[in-house]
Amino acid sequence: MSSPKFRASGLVAADLDRVASLLTTAATGPVTPTNGWIVHRTGLGATELRGGPDRFDVLNGKSETLILDIDHERNIAALQGHWWYRGEYEATRRRMAPG
Numbered sequence: 001m002s003s004p005k006f007r008a009s010g011l012v013a014a015d016l017d018r019v020a021s022l023l024t025t026a027a028t029g030p031v032t033p034t035n036g037w038i039v040h041r042t043g044l045g046a047t048e049l050r051g052g053p054d055r056f057d058v059l060n061g062k063s064e065t066l067i068l069d070i071d072h073e074r075n076i077a078a079l080q081g082h083w084w085y086r087g088e089y090e091a092t093r094r095r096m097a098p099g
Helices: 016-024 037-042
Strands: 048-051 055-060 063-071 076-080 086-090
Touching: 016 037, 016 076, 037 063, 037 076
Parallel strands: none
Antiparallel strands: 048 055, 055 063, 063 076, 076 086
8 A cells, every 4th residue: 555645633632542432433324423423524424334343335325435444453444435535543642742
């Protein structure tokens, strides 16, 4: 796999376990704020997840729009288009620099 074309990071002032759970919780069924949260937040109108437990087809009505990969060990959720896009979202603990 090639290196990313773009990389960004940000600080979330919240408990790591809570953020990781929110990011990696996905099960077959409707996309909701507590099931497939990262998919829900895209605003693409995704309605359903199929598959699992680590790879899901993301559906918008009857058509497949994206693939959602979940890595529970590394706290990563990745959304991938069929040929051009992959976004990886990772929850990690980082120490803030003093000041």
